[in-house]
Amino acid sequence: MDAENLVHDSCRLLVTPDTILRWHRDIVRRRWAARSRRGKPGRPATHRNISGPGPPAGPREPQLRYRRIHGELAGLGAQGAASTAWEILRNAGIDPAPERTAPTWSQFLRSQADAILACDFFTADLLDGTHAYVLAVIEHATRRIRILGVTLHPASEWTAQQARNLLMDLDEQAHQVRFMIRDRGSNFTTTVDAVLADAGIRTVLCNVRTPRMSAIAERWIGGRRREVLDRTLI
Numbered sequence: 620m621d622a623e624n625l626v627h628d629s630c631r632l633l634v635t636p637d638t639i640l641r642w643h644r645d646i647v648r649r650r651w652a653a654r655s656r657r658g659k660p661g662r663p664a665t666h667r668n669i670s671g672p673g674p675p676a677g678p679r680e681p682q683l684r685y686r687r688i689h690g691e692l693a694g695l696g697a698q699g700a701a702s703t704a705w706e707i708l709r710n711a712g713i714d715p716a717p718e719r720t721a722p723t724w725s726q727f728l729r730s731q732a733d734a735i736l737a738c739d740f741f742t743a744d745l746l747d748g749t750h751a752y753v754l755a756v757i758e759h760a761t762r763r764i765r766i767l768g769v770t771l772h773p774a775s776e777w778t779a780q781q782a783r784n785l786l787m788d789l790d791e792q793a794h795q796v797r798f799m800i801r802d803r804g805s806n807f808t809t810t811v812d813a814v815l816a817d818a819g820i821r822t823v824l825c826n827v828r829t830p831r832m833s834a835i836a837e838r839w840i841g842g843r844r845r846e847v848l849d850r851t852l853i
Contacts, residue, residue: 644849647744690826724832728759734797735759736820737836740773740806741843745853752806754781757836764839775808782814798823800833 688708689701728735737757742750752773756765765788767781786793799815801807802825812822825832 640850640852643744643746643852647849650744687826690829693827728835731798732760734795735800736796736798737800737833738767739802739833739836739840740804741840743769743848743853751853754778755836755840756785757839759835762835762839773806775806775810778806778808779810779814782811786814786818793818793820796820800825800836802830802833803827 689699689704692699692704722730735758737759738754740752740754742752745751749771751769751771753769754767754773756767757763758765765785767785768777770777789796796818797820799820800823815822830837
């Protein structure tokens with residue numbers, strides 16, 4: 620065997636591409652799992668400042684649903700699940716989900732679908748361990764996706780510029796849009812909201828730890844992770 624063939628054989632991969640992809644998925648899975656572990660395993664007990672001596676919302680506020688109460692508590696820094704608020708209210712003899720005359724959130728989304736956009740960031744894990752941040756917008760009525768941009772450093776100025784680009788892309792359709800649903804991430808600032816407000820678009824903030832308020836965008840992003848990003852080396 621000559622030297623050239625010897626070098627060629629030594630550079631030959633001993634694994635299949637599927638194996639490399641599986642290794643990459645395992646690395647990403649372990650990385651996110653390590654970040655999500657906090658404290659001891661299992662569900663912690665409800666803190667007494669939340670559960671007693673009375674329920675988080677008294678008879679003076681019967682219109683609050685338990686998920687709204689959970690969101691308000693989370694905004695104050697209180698740790699706990701929405702089911703905890705539900706259980707506390709039930710134990711106190713208060714209906715956790717009272718009937719109301721105003722439309723529910725799902726009814727609002729269906730009735731105003733033509734006027735609603737939702738935006739969110741998601742990450743793509745690169746081979747060198749860094750993350751690329753992707754800003755996507757989805758139209759609720761048509762489910763059309765607009766990828767506004769990809770960056771390694773999603774500063775507020777960059778995000779505001781992407782909002783301006785979106786308005787230019789919408790063109791005449793911009794006057795039909797009235798609402799933009801987004802989370803409370805630090806990448807979105809008042810500058811972004813001001814750019815949208817100048818075009819007559821109101822920003823609707825999701826409650827803390829309530830991904831269901833932007834379920835359409837969250838579901839699309841989850842699908843892209845499972846179907847594309849988890850199967851692609853970037």
